[in-house]
């Protein structure tokens with residue numbers, strides 16, 4: 001109840017103020033909606049050449065024939081990952097607005113940008129869209145799951161079926177400030193497939209949707225539950241943004 005009022009209050013304030021850009025906070029010009037023209041042009045797509053598996057931008061001269069150090073050790077359950085943008089301003093501001101700002105309408109703008117990532121072969125009935133769930137306590141506090149909003153908007157745009165068939169166990173804490181190997185251990189086993197997931201999936205393939213790709217540990221754990229418990233044929237991750245690999249990090 002209190003949460004609903006807080007959300008309504010935030011939305012009312014947002015509605016009463018002159019509309020501001022979700023990316024930079026500047027007032028929007030007439031004809032602009034949600035994100036200003038300047039921020040739209042500043043959104044940065046991952047540059048080429050890219051890793052064939054996680055699409056991380058690779059240095060020129062690096063062979064792009066095999067997976068990069070970032071994703072070489074990924075679980076086989078997660079086939080690959082694609083992201084619309086690199087997690088630098090203003091993409092990070094949009095992610096923040098979706099996650100913490102309580103303005104879930106930005107999900108439509110973000111899903112519009114994720115839609116072109118899909119291959120034609122994925123726009124068929126053999127693929128379903130599954131959001132990465134957040135922990136129940138965090139979803140209660142926030143009032144929504146940001147990945148579910150993106151997944152729903154993407155399903156509306158593509159006509160693909162939305163299947164909320166993953167559940168996240170409580171606990172595990174936040175992934176922020178954890179190193180790569182800690183993240184992997186922190187999230188391993190965090191997901192389970194919902195009752196009846198196997199029947200709903202019936203061997204179909206999954207486009208797993210999340211807001212951000214960091215190390216891929218969340219995507220791997222979710223993909224393992226989808227393949228091993230729910231019988232998904234393939235799992236490919238689609239996110240709005242991805243962080244850039246850290247230079248000098250272990251293994252590079």
Ligand SMILES: [Zn+2]
Pocket residue numbers: 021022023024025026035036037038039040
């Ligand atoms: Zn802007």
Ligand SMILES: [Zn+2]
Pocket residue numbers: 051052053054055056067068069070071072
């Ligand atoms: Zn890679």
